[in-house]
Amino acid sequence: MTCTAWNATTLMKINLSDRLSFKQARLGVMAAFFLGILLGLAQVTVDYYAENAAIDQEIAAQINVSLGPASRIAYNIDAELARELVNGLLQAPPIVKAEIIDNNGTPLASVSRPMLSSPYRFISDTLFERRRSYAKALHVDFVPDELLGHLVIELDTFHHGANFLRRAMLTMLSAFILSLALSLILMVLFYTMLTKPLVHLINNLLDIRQHTDHERLPCPPGHQRDEIGALVEVINRQLQSIDVNLRQKLRAEERLKQYLEELETIVEARTNELQQANIQLRKSNQELKDSREEALTMAEARSAFLANMSHEIRTPINGLLGMLGLALDNEMDEEQRQKLTVAYDSGKVLMALLNDILDLSKFEAGKLQLEQIPFDLGELVEDTLSLMSQHTHKEAVELACQVDPQLPAQLEGDPTRVRQVISNLLSNALKFTARGHVLVSLEWQPKHQPARVCIRVEDTGIGIAPEALESIFSPFTQADRNISRRFGGTGLGLALCRSLTDAMGGTLRVESRPQQGSVFSVELPLHAIQEASKPKIELSGKILVFNQQQRLQGRILQQLLQHWQLDAEIADYPNPEHIPQPLPNASYWIIDSPALAESLAQLDSDTPRLLLCPYRQQLDNSKAATLHLHQQLPSPISRARLLRALRQLRQPRPAVSTSTQASTTEPSSARLLLVEDNAVNQMVAKGMLTRMGFEVIAVEHGQAALEWLQQEHCDLVLMDCNMPVMDGYEASRRIRQLPALKDLPIIALTANALQDDRQRCENAGMNDYLAKPFKREDLQKLLHKWLPDEPTTSS
Incomplete structure (x- = not known):
């Protein structure tokens, strides 16, 4: 029965066993009962030991009374008196056998009778034994040392055991009756003192719940100062609190009802506003969608424009630089060589500017892809400095390099992009330094997680004003508008360095003081593949x-x-x-x-x-x-x-060598097919290859190359990509379909310099890629890679 189902009628139907007074009386009676049982058991135990001792004491008294006469009877050997004595002992109810035995063991007199039978005898026999035997030696005073015989008595213990069992039954029965009487008395008392006041209290509480106004619950008479009185006081306080809370709840519900009505009005108004806003939002979304499609179209057009611009500009620059390079290899006077050298250097500057613009555009378009290949960073920096030193003509500027001895021999990263960063920082430092030094230092920092390399480029140039330190990394921006007039430049180099450094997960920082110099620090997280090793030099002294x-x-x-x-x-x-x-x-x-x-x-x-x-x-x-x-x-x-x-210092002094000796070319037996539609580029490439000692056959488009290869043999194909009739991609795919030409090396020579163009060449089946304009050294390196058995130009 749950607490929520109580009412006045239910309270009158509470079972007797469920009433609190009965439960309390039951607990009290059970405690008293167990206590009475324990006390009864203690009393019975004491009575048992007393009864057991009484048996021995009673027989001892009988023996003491009969011992004197029995001794004299045994001394006189009087059988008649002996029978009278044992018959007298048998008159006692507990004794079932008595006899007098002489010193020879012969009975002078012996009497006995059967033991009593009873269904409770087994209890008595368990407690006191079935029978007990007693024997006492017979002596006379004037002959104390002579044994005359023995008086023997056997006792039936049931007489004493029956009396003990009756007393124990009475003791335990009285304890039970006392417990029952006590339970009835306690039940009446608990009902009067506890249950009746609680029932009265519950009825009063039910009556109060039927009224709307709060009334105080009356306290049962005689319980004002006990626990029931305290309970009534607590209930009255709780009823008062409930009444207050209920009134507050009613007032809150009334206010909530008013707020809901106002909220419905507001929601209706806001709904109308949202409908209008949704209509406007759909219009805005459609405009954004149209703008996105327009932006994607512009991005595609921009990519196509960059690709076309790269191709269209690189093609004439390749012809320009190629022809200038071929012309510089001929004999001429110093004035002509100087003019051609200026033109050649200007073309290379123009090419570098184009590369920077394309790289920056690829980075902004999210198309810049990085390689993860092993490379020697120390060797890369040293090669870059060596190249820079050949082109700088500032006598008062020292170019120095310091490599950390702990720098790993092999790091994993993109060497091309790292070289771009170092080259641009070096070019920037050399441009703005008139005297002093430009120092490039490499520091390995293995304690950082992950390990990283710090590349520092320090110069003693004009420095940068503090307010211009951040603006120098913006494209087409320099620290001062006078910088372009004094030193030239477009402001792309540092912007490209910042973009490439961010793409490689590194940081680029600058510290500078005007007229004192600048320090550019690049930190790149590069994974070490091969640790640094210390060379062995057998040089004494x-x-x-x-x-x-x-x-x-x-x-x-x-x-x-x-x-x-x-x-x-x-x-x-x-x-x-x-x-x-x-x-x-x-x-x-x-x-x-x-x-x-x-x-x-x-x-x-x-x-x-x-x-x-x-x-x-x-x-x-x-x-x-x-x-x-x-x-x-x-x-x-x-x-x-x-x-x-x-x-080599320990060896005899050889003829001194320098880095300016002329190039010599050994004859070659390799036969190359040049596929190029532009006549100028065809002349440039053919001139370079002829000077390297190769036999060169030139055709104008892919269809002509395919027809020539089906009839003739060559060792390598140099393939342009954009040509009439059949372009280089289609020609390469068809060459790969011919079983006899599936392993023929094909190198792409193209003015398309974007990453997608390189991937497109690989997908068409070309083995390698060289962007126009290219230097003779780059072309020579590729030919040596794919024609390793052929001799190459040596210095």
Whole structure:
């Protein structure tokens, strides 16, 4: 029965066993009953031990009374008196056998009778044994040491056990009756004191719930100060609180009803507004959709325009640079060579500008794709510096490179994009530095997670104003409007560096002070594949490094040599005319200027020496031989080239080599097919290949190439992509369908320089890709890759 179903009628039908008074009385009676049982058991136990002792005491008294007469009877051997004595003992109800036995064991008299039978005898026998036997020796006072015989008595314990069981039954029955009487008394008392007041309280509470107005619940008489009175007081307080809450709830419901009515009015108005807004939103969405389609169309048109612009501009530039390159290989006077060189350099600047614009456009369009291939970052930086040093003509600017010895030998990343970043930062530093130095340093930071490389380009140029530090990374923006007039440039280089660095997951920062110089720091997360190794150089003796004051190259070179575990010492000097005196003893010399080499040649001619200077300062072979030089090395020097030179120092001095010797070409037996529709580009490529020693056959389009290949043989095909009649893509696919030509190397020579164009060439079956305009060195490297058995131009 749940608490929610109570009413006055239900309260009158509560079972007796469910009433609180009965439960309380039951608990009290059960406690009293168990206590009475325990007390009765204790009393019965005490009575048992007393009864057991009484049996032995009673028989002991009988034996003590009969012992004297029995002793005299045994002494006189009087059988008649003996029978009378044992018959007298048998008169006692518990004794069932009595006899007197002489000292020979012969009974003088013996009487007995059967034991009593009863259904409760087994209880008595369990408690007191079935029978008990007692024997007492017979003596006379005047002959105490002589044994006359024994008095033997056997006892039936049931007489005493029956009395004990009757007393135990009465004891336990009285305890039960007492518990029952106590339960009735407690039930009446608990009903009067507890149940009746609670029933009265419940009825009063039900009566109050039937009225709407709050009334106080009356307290049952006589219970004002006990727990029931406290319960009534708590109920009255709760009823008062409920009444207050109910009134507040009614008022809140009334206000809520008013708010709902107002809300319905507001919702109706807002619904009308939303309908109007939805209509406007649908119009806006349609406009956005139209704008998106227009933007996609413009993006496709922009991509097509970039591709066409790349092709249309690269094609004439390729012809221009190619023809200038071929012309520079011919004999001419110095004035003509200088003019052609200026034109050739201008074409390369134009090509670099075009590449920057295309790369920046690809980045903004989200089409820039990065490679993840192993490369040597130290070698990449050294090669870039070597190339830069060949094209810079600033005598007062020192170009230096410092590579962390812990830099891994192989890193994983995109070497092309890393080279672009370094080249642009170097070009920017060289452009704005008139004197001092430009230092490129590489630092390996393995403790960062993930590990990264820090590339720093430090210069002593004009610096950047603090307010212009962020604007320099915007396309077509420079720190000062006067910069373009003084130094030139488009402002694309740093913007491209920032975009490429962000694409590779790195950071680009700049610190600068006007008229003091700038430091550009690039941090790239590159994964190490092969750790750095220390080369072994079997070179004994001290190496003396000459270093003109205020220059960086000597200190960097000394640290590198000491890392290679070589004994290196610096000899600083103010200018070539003032040789430091006295010279430290050394086994080898590294000299940093031709003028100092001339001064040192007058002092000593036996010490092995290397000349380390920029390309523009290197001497011809005859002059170098007169100065006793083993080798001339370009600065900044690469680690690999310096290592080879040091290993050759112990050998006899060879004819001094420089980096400006003319190129020679060995004859080749390879036959190449050139597929090119542009006559100028055909002349350029054919001229380059002929000078390399190859046999070249040129055709104008893909259909002609396909027909020629079905009749003739060649070792490699150079394929243009955009041609009339049949383009290079279709021609390559058809060549791959011919079983005899499926392994023929095909290299794409195209002015389409976007990443999608490279992928399109690979899908058509071409083996490699070279974008126009290309340098002879790049073409030569590709031919050596796909024709490895053929000789190539050597320097």
